[in-house]
Amino acid sequence: MIHRLGRGALGTVRELGEISLFGLSSLTGFASQRHRLAKLITAMHEIGVRCMPIVATVGLFTGLVMGLQLYYTLVKFGAESALGTAVALSLIRELGPVLTALMIVGQSGSAMASELGIQRNDEQIDALQTMSIDPKGFLVGPRLVAALICFPILTAVVDLIGIFGGYLTGSVLLNVDSGVYWNRVFESVTWADVQGGFVKAIVFGLLTISICAYRGFNTHRKASFPGVRGVSESATRAVVWSSVGVLATDYLITSFLL
Amino acid sequence: MEANLSIRGLKKHFGDNKVLDGVDLEVADASVTTIIGKSGIGKSVLLKCIAGLLAADAGRIELNGKPIASHGGAAAEGAHCFSYMFQNNALFDSLTAFDNIALPLRETTKLTAKEIRERVEAMLEQVELADAATRYPGELSGGMKKRVALARALVTKPQLVLFDEPTTGLDPERKFSVFEMIADYRERFGFTALLVSHDIPEVFEISDRVAWLDEGRIKFFGEPSELNDEAESALAGFLNKANYGRRNKDKTP
Numbered sequence: 486m487i488h489r490l491g492r493g494a495l496g497t498v499r500e501l502g503e504i505s506l507f508g509l510s511s512l513t514g515f516a517s518q519r520h521r522l523a524k525l526i527t528a529m530h531e532i533g534v535r536c537m538p539i540v541a542t543v544g545l546f547t548g549l550v551m552g553l554q555l556y557y558t559l560v561k562f563g564a565e566s567a568l569g570t571a572v573a574l575s576l577i578r579e580l581g582p583v584l585t586a587l588m589i590v591g592q593s594g595s596a597m598a599s600e601l602g603i604q605r606n607d608e609q610i611d612a613l614q615t616m617s618i619d620p621k622g623f624l625v626g627p628r629l630v631a632a633l634i635c636f637p638i639l640t641a642v643v644d645l646i647g648i649f650g651g652y653l654t655g656s657v658l659l660n661v662d663s664g665v666y667w668n669r670v671f672e673s674v675t676w677a678d679v680q681g682g683f684v685k686a687i688v689f690g691l692l693t694i695s696i697c698a699y700r701g702f703n704t705h706r707k708a709s710f711p712g713v714r715g716v717s718e719s720a721t722r723a724v725v726w727s728s729v730g731v732l733a734t735d736y737l738i739t740s741f742l743l
Numbered sequence: 744m745e746a747n748l749s750i751r752g753l754k755k756h757f758g759d760n761k762v763l764d765g766v767d768l769e770v771a772d773a774s775v776t777t778i779i780g781k782s783g784i785g786k787s788v789l790l791k792c793i794a795g796l797l798a799a800d801a802g803r804i805e806l807n808g809k810p811i812a813s814h815g816g817a818a819a820e821g822a823h824c825f826s827y828m829f830q831n832n833a834l835f836d837s838l839t840a841f842d843n844i845a846l847p848l849r850e851t852t853k854l855t856a857k858e859i860r861e862r863v864e865a866m867l868e869q870v871e872l873a874d875a876a877t878r879y880p881g882e883l884s885g886g887m888k889k890r891v892a893l894a895r896a897l898v899t900k901p902q903l904v905l906f907d908e909p910t911t912g913l914d915p916e917r918k919f920s921v922f923e924m925i926a927d928y929r930e931r932f933g934f935t936a937l938l939v940s941h942d943i944p945e946v947f948e949i950s951d952r953v954a955w956l957d958e959g960r961i962k963f964f965g966e967p968s969e970l971n972d973e974a975e976s977a978l979a980g981f982l983n984k985a986n987y988g989r990r991n992k993d994k995t996p
Contacts, residue, residue: 518850519849519850519851520849520850607831607833608829608830608831608833609833609834609835611791611796611827611829611833612827612829612833614794614795614796615794615795615796615825615826615827616826616846616847616850616851616899617847617851618846618847618850618851623850
């Protein structure tokens with residue numbers, strides 16, 4: 486039992502190290518690629534533009550639900566005027582970056598792991614290598630750089646739409662004064678809160694895209710899951726590992742920021 | 744440009760399974776050498792070691808007297824040291840035939856867009872796929888995909904081309920045309936070809952040399968005509984199973 490636990494822990498640490506090196510070598514590989522801007526735009530479309538509708542929808546409903554839940558909690562203490570503060574800080578500090586990362590993992594991360602897994606099984610990644618093209622720099626590097634740009638932008642979208650959702654339920658439906666709501670939002674949110682949210686978004690972006698790409702890229706290394714099963718296994722593990730990674734890293738970063 | 748491939752004492756094992764156990768092979772410039780052997784004996788592993796896709800455990804692989812890895816990527820003028828044609832073509836589904844062929848030139852050479860377009864269009868003409876330039880691999884037949892893969896392998900003007908079972912999944916007529924194509928392009932472009940094939944005896948028609956891989960080593964290396972002298976050996980048993988002996992006798996008057 487202890488032997489198995491120890492082996493599992495060592496394996497996880499080794500894999501985390503491999504994922505870090507994988508991400509690093511993909512970024513350095515991208516630096517030596519040709520047509521970097523074109524590749525980056527394609528990757529930004531994949532991660533940013535395609536995820537925008539789902540991320541915006543999630544932001545809106547999160548704000549709506551928060552407005553509802555927090556109003557009925559705050560009203561018990563006669564503090565419903567603090568609704569704007571509660572919604573804005575919860576979203577900007579925590580929910581915005583975390584929900585954005587989880588949504589991007591669900592939409593783009595799983596697709597990326599599957600795509601890379603299929604490319605691995607079809608020997609397309611080997612083909613790149615025989616053509617003297619660095620596969621990591623070519624396939625993964627642009628996505629990592631795109632994540633650095635898109636995650637903070639999408640997080641900002643979730644934050645803004647979520648705060649607006651809180652306003653819709655709090656002020657429009659439940660009659661919290663709209664002036665009070667927006668005043669509390671602007672008063673309570675500091676630049677440090679926004680910065681903290683963006684730091685999280687950047688870290689989550691690097692972490693999740695590295696994990697998803699690593700899983701897909703190394704599909705062939707799972708001998709127990711050959712072929713199509715290997716691809717589905719890679720996609721599943723990519724989503725699970727990324728989601729757990731986001732939540733664990735969120736805790737770590739929050740402890741440093743507070 | 745000459746392309747003499749020399750392999751000395753190449754070893755590769757996976758766990759306890761010694762797949763290559765001291766392979767020695769000399770492939771002469773501008774020749775076609777075919778590696779034959781049972782399925783799973785390590786023919787593709789040998790090609791992948793040559794291409795650098797698998798790291799050999801021991802041994803040396805040299806092209807023109809230098810380790811093949813030291814030949815590096817493409818030269819500025821767009822010439823590669825070697826190309827690899829995969830068994831399943833390994834074409835990029837999201838790229839058109841044109842873009843698949845242009846990919847190594849765009850990504851590894853300093854050729855201008857105009858030069859790349861001219862070279863790819865010329866290659867498409869040569870493989871008779873000019874009309875299919877804008878079609879995606881999913882819209883191409885098996886034979887057309889092979890030709891796109893071949894064009895991609897040749898567009899960088901390689902000295903050495905490695906073919907991993909280039910006729911897999913093709914009907915007899917298409918197999919014959921792929922072999923004809925390889926022989927024809929070898930004549931035109933002058934590259935050295937190393938093939939892995941199960942198509943015995945058809946592949947011997949285009950082969951200058953045949954290498955028989957068995958038990959991790961090259962146990963026969965010679966001209967196809969010399970195979971008839973191996974009547975009593977284990978190679979004869981392999982060839983008989985591949986119908987070579989019977990078909991060869993049928994041809995004898």
